[in-house]
Every structure is written in C-alpha cells, then in structure tokens.
Amino acid sequence: MSGLGLAIAGAVGMLAVVWFVMRRRVEVPCTIELESTHDHFHAHVHLDGVEVDPGDAVLVHGAPSRIAFGTQQQIQSHATVERASWLRRQFVKLTGGTELYELYDVGFEG
16 A cells, blocks of 8 residues: 555544544533432432433532432532443443443442
C-alpha cells in the first residue's frame, strides 16, 4: 500500500474512533422517587421528555445519598443524558448480552 493509501486508511480509522466515542449532551428535568420502608427499598428516576437508548449514559444531579428509614421522598431535579453515537449504539446492541454484570455497577455516591 502506498504512503497516500496508508494516510487515507489512518484518517478513516481515526474518524471512526472519534465517531464511536463522540457523545452529545442533553440537560433534562427529572423526578427522583426514593423509598426506604419495611415493604420497599428503591430509587427510580423519571426523565422528562427523553428516551434513553442503548449506549446512552445518565447522570442525575442533586439526588440525596441517604434517606431515613420509613420515609418516602419525591424530588424534582435535573439530569445530564449523554447520547451515544450511532456506531456506539450498534456496538452496545451487539455486545449487550455479554455485559450483564454492568447492571450491578449502580449506586449512589455521597
């Protein structure tokens, strides 16, 4: 392969890498529902006006790290949704079944 061909192949490869890791950020309002009772222990986030697709990442702002036992809270806040590129979305769909362990990597940071 000639020097020009290698340069073009390298440029195309670099473009594919940039497209794969590129993310578009969207700020959206959200509702955080927390419950810590004898019957239920959960935290749910409802994003207003946006659907989360495979490969997207969500960062919820302003969520408390703890609530007292026996209480329920509903908090209005906002979240940052990082949209995956088309290429990353396809990759996640293809490999999603092999990465089930990532579901356990969810938590609150205080």
